[in-house]
Amino acid sequence: MYRMSALFVGLSIFAVGCADSSSSPSAPSQGTRTTSTFTVPLSPANEVPPTTNADVSGSGTATIALTVTKDEGGNITSATADFQISVSGFPAGTVVTDAHIHNGGPGANAGVYVSVGLTSGELALTNGSGSVTKNGINVPSDRAAAILSNPAGHYFNVHTSLNPNGSIRGQLAGGGATLDPGVSTPY
Numbered sequence: 001m002y003r004m005s006a007l008f009v010g011l012s013i014f015a016v017g018c019a020d021s022s023s024s025p026s027a028p029s030q031g032t033r034t035t036s037t038f039t040v041p042l043s044p045a046n047e048v049p050p051t052t053n054a055d056v057s058g059s060g061t062a063t064i065a066l067t068v069t070k071d072e073g074g075n076i077t078s079a080t081a082d083f084q085i086s087v088s089g090f091p092a093g094t095v096v097t098d099a100h101i102h103n104g105g106p107g108a109n110a111g112v113y114v115s116v117g118l119t120s121g122e123l124a125l126t127n128g129s130g131s132v133t134k135n136g137i138n139v140p141s142d143r144a145a146a147i148l149s150n151p152a153g154h155y156f157n158v159h160t161s162l163n164p165n166g167s168i169r170g171q172l173a174g175g176g177a178t179l180d181p182g183v184s185t186p187y
Contacts, residue, residue: 031077035067036148040156042087042168047157048109055094055160055167060087062099062156062170068144079144081137083116087158087168088129095161096123096130103146105153106171113154114139114147120161147172 042060044051051058063084068076085099097120104110116134123132139147147154157169 031069031071033067033069035065038062038064038066038151038156038172038174040064040170040172042156042158042170044168046106046155046169046171047163047166048107048169051163051167053162054091055163058087058090058094058160058168060085060158060168062086062158064101064156064172066139066144066147068141068148076141076145079139079141081114081139082133082135083137084131084133085116085123085158086129086131087123087125090125090128090160090167092126092128094125094128095121096125096132097121097159097161097164099156099158101147101172102155102157103143103153104155106155109165110155113143 040062042062044056044058065082066079067081068079071077081101083099087096096118098118099116100112101114102110103113114137117137118132118134123130151172151174154172155169156172157166159165160167
């Protein structure tokens with residue numbers, strides 16, 4: 001009887017030990033975060049049709065840093081963009097109404113794909129030039145994937161009150177990715 005009790009106690013301890021190990025949390029998933037930077041020269045000649053009115057002397061540069069987080073399967077789980085936009089050569093008093101990434105190749109127009117989120121007049125060009133920075137703009141995962149897989153199939157343009165469909169434009173290119181310091185951060 002004593003042996004049977006000892007066996008029962010031993011099996012009970014073993015069962016509890018097994019239950020504890022099977023219910024312990026698994027190690028957290030690991031993901032990677034990368035940033036691809038696009039420097040886009042902007043010109044009125046790149047608009048479709050080209051800008052020919054008073055904004056024709058305008059130009060600029062947009063620097064877009066697209067940061068994506070991928071799961072261990074390589075799928076983009078989140079994305080944000082930081083925009084640095086500098087423009088010059090516009091008539092004094094020009095009002096920038098918005099700026100966007102569009103899904104379209106050279107010579108084609110397309111709808112807004114990613115909005116910078118500027119409000120009309122947020123970038124007022126009192127002396128014909130100015131700059132603005134917008135950080136942490138949410139980008140849908142599927143759109144981030146499309147931009148990264150085909151940057152040249154997307155363009156960035158700046159809209160003004162004189163040219164509400166776009167005043168200066170440039171195609172995205174390059175986008176060399178750099179690994180963020182937060183690589184393999186657990187979720």
